[in-house]
Amino acid sequence: MIVVTGATGTIGRALIEELGGEVRAVVRRAEQGEELGCGYVVGDLEQPTSIPLKPGDRLFLNSALWPGFIDAHMAVIDHARAANVAQVVTVSVRGVTSSSLLGFGMHGQVDEHLKASGVPWSILAPVGFMQNLAGDVDEEGRIFGSYGKGRVGYIDARDIAAVAAALLTHPIEADDTYELTGPTAPTYDEVAAELTRALGRTVRYLDLTVEEATAHLEKRGMPSQAAHDLAELMSQIGDGRWASTTTTVADILGREPRSLREFLGS
Template sequence: MTTNRQQTNTDRSERNTVLVTSGTGKTGRRVVERLLALGAEVRSGSRAGSVPFDWEDESGWEPALRGADKAYVAYYPDLAAPGAPKAMAAFGRIAAGSGVRGLVLLSGRGEPQAVVAEDALREAAAGVELTVLRSSFFSQNFSEGALLDGVLKGELVFPAGSTAEPFVDADDLADVAVAALTGDVPAGGVHELTGPRLLTFDEVAAELTGATGNEVRYVPATGPEYAAVLESYGVPASEADFLAELFVMLLDGHNAVTTDGVKRVLGREPRDFTAFARRAAGDGAWSR
């Protein structure tokens, strides 16, 4: 029979656990690695992992959250997606009911619909500390994301025009997320995270040309044209249309400004795109 003392010790041990949703994704994987390096108990949630977690299957959320103290929330495909507010409300209720004390939510910078989803999570998880990380485009989109194939082929097709974006390094985002999860920064805030400077896609192409040693050029596209590109890679039509429209909105100029969010949390400047590109090239990201 389990004694009260044994049960208390078990509960206390479980309370030091962090659930990382989308734990094999671009940011989730980095958060998992950092937490493990710190000696934390980590549950890496993914569709095929040891901790089953799928944003399209709510039945797995409660088992994944049970006994967890905190959670990193990275919603797929994007927090501005039509189904995100409903999912965040359900996830928030389950997290609060499971006794989770803190949530760190990955959100999009300058995305009004993402704010709707943020509010849905905040309201449903009343009493749970919610920290929101509103991020600009990741530099790693060019080395391990949707734009990787374009770099390899030498043509970046994207609906950005001449708009500049303050690309942020996903490693910086992960460092900020871990700081929030471990209590190194006050919980409950909203942090806007960008890189240190603005770059147009033409300038990004020049940076990648220099880093890879192969010519990369930017090819402007309309929203529908980019949706067609996504569909050619197997993205469902509805998701392709949503993503293309989202990118057009995000790159209309309203996000063309840097912030000091990374420095305020980490006490250092964010990593520059040039440093990212050199590091990615050295790691063989574009050696295919």
């Protein structure tokens, strides 16, 4: 059985669709399972034993970031190990380590735990999702950031789901990390131009220093330390660490990942 956590999320919904009927979704409320229209169980990552796992099952482990993320994900990995699951496929972030800032560091810690767990693993390590871009545009048509001229190979989360589906249904691959990107890596000025074209109104990228971005995020209600770390993270991304694209999606799926223009037009 393929067991899918985070089933109601952006990747999860696309994955359920990719997999068809042969799946058990883990949802927090029965109505969510009914709405998904597939086999489901009500469970919570914070209560690992609420997720029924049997020897040979293949687990897709994903959720959003929250303060209990590290403990919950580690406990579910231990639960999967004890249940003798055949494989864990999970979603992290490209290039993170346990000492990365904010959620990136959380992922780095969980990744280390998974790699040491003894469970066969596949870590999907994408960069930013195209799905988030339009929501970053404010009422005045601006996107803020401290990315400078940095490039990011934005990916359509549906391509992440398609890769996950392939890894969960084909013979199990050796343990590996899959760095996933879209086909090109635009600058934020170029992203703004694509959004302008797609939304039919002018979108501008406003580049801020780390200090300016921190103040901007604080003004939006983010606590000071988190605001500073997020601004710093944006400037780290701007240093080019997400600028190269990979061929991983095409290598696994036999087709190119969706471009930003295709995504925005779909």
